[in-house]
Amino acid sequence: MRLLFFYPLLLAACLILQTSVLAERFCGTTTDGFLYDPETLDPLQIGNANMLKSFMRKAWPVVESAMGSIQPIKYCFANKEASDTLKCDIGNAMTDWSKALGPPRPAEAEPVGHSVFFKQARLPFEDGKSVISYCFDDGTDKGGTPSAAIGYISSGSPGRNRMILPEAPGREKVAHEIAHVLGMIHEQCRDDRDEYVEYLCKNVAGYDAAFGRAVASDDPEAGEKLCYDKQFAERHGFDGSQFTKNHDFWDQFGMFDYGTFDLGSIMLYPSNAFFTSKCWSSNMDACPMVGIDKLNGKVTGTSWIHGNAQPSAGDIAFVKKWYPYRDLVRAVP
Numbered sequence: 001m002r003l004l005f006f007y008p009l010l011l012a013a014c015l016i017l018q019t020s021v022l023a024e025r026f027c028g029t030t031t032d033g034f035l036y037d038p039e040t041l042d043p044l045q046i047g048n049a050n051m052l053k054s055f056m057r058k059a060w061p062v063v064e065s066a067m068g069s070i071q072p073i074k075y076c077f078a079n080k081e082a083s084d085t086l087k088c089d090i091g092n093a094m095t096d097w098s099k100a101l102g103p104p105r106p107a108e109a110e111p112v113g114h115s116v117f118f119k120q121a122r123l124p125f126e127d128g129k130s131v132i133s134y135c136f137d138d139g140t141d142k143g144g145t146p147s148a149a150i151g152y153i154s155s156g157s158p159g160r161n162r163m164i165l166p167e168a169p170g171r172e173k174v175a176h177e178i179a180h181v182l183g184m185i186h187e188q189c190r191d192d193r194d195e196y197v198e199y200l201c202k203n204v205a206g207y208d209a210a211f212g213r214a215v216a217s218d219d220p221e222a223g224e225k226l227c228y229d230k231q232f233a234e235r236h237g238f239d240g241s242q243f244t245k246n247h248d249f250w251d252q253f254g255m256f257d258y259g260t261f262d263l264g265s266i267m268l269y270p271s272n273a274f275f276t277s278k279c280w281s282s283n284m285d286a287c288p289m290v291g292i293d294k295l296n297g298k299v300t301g302t303s304w305i306h307g308n309a310q311p312s313a314g315d316i317a318f319v320k321k322w323y324p325y326r327d328l329v330r331a332v333p
């Protein structure tokens, strides 16, 4: 059952609600064709992961509006059914982001503003009124795992800037996908993650089956590659590709981080992401990823990673860096 789709009308974000999966590929999405100069960039990832520093993707463009210079995230649904099904979760998630970002206009008490505005695309006028615009619908019958294009993709096929959501995804999952839309990728893919979290590859659901497929390919390093080679994992249909480090292929794709590792980031997977039924807080040895506890620099144990439902201070700092306050000629309504 295909339910929905947001599509970039001019510069609209796309949301698609479909029944099967476009698996999240945020750790290693192919480039948007932008070249970068490695000489000018730190090859190691330090800070929360994103795809803007490397110019693989762009922040959403600045638009001169009656309000002033803003960076609107325009979106539309594929159809009314999709809108009816998802508008509450999406609206709530956008509200969560807007509240976390605070007012766009800097005030004395809050000197750092931003220019993010979520705007639903509307057709200019019909009988004197603007109307909601439903937009791109490619007829694909997919859905399942939430996913979204990372950052703004300026050129390519229609539907390239899109978010795909299952029915009733929940505001937290949508808020995570909005972070992708703004340009962020998963925190656990950072080069320095092993200091903060422990990735237990064999606990990712589907490992055994993927291992069987990989071994059948006669690769003597199949087990190792499944856990650390994103493209190899993807080739064998293994969701461990969501945990592989970006640095492993930085010279090919150029993904870089910003700030310090953020255990509170909305982009960090919880311990039970892609889990099997054995993974729970009292049996963390069976989970795909756990937090590393340290005291005075020494490891003292591991702990459950809770999913973060709201953008962290680090997430907000990222957005304000790439979507800084510009100039509003009149007050924001």
Ligand SMILES: [Zn+2]
Residues within 6 Å of the ligand: 024, 026, 176, 177, 180, 186
């Ligand atoms: Zn994600």
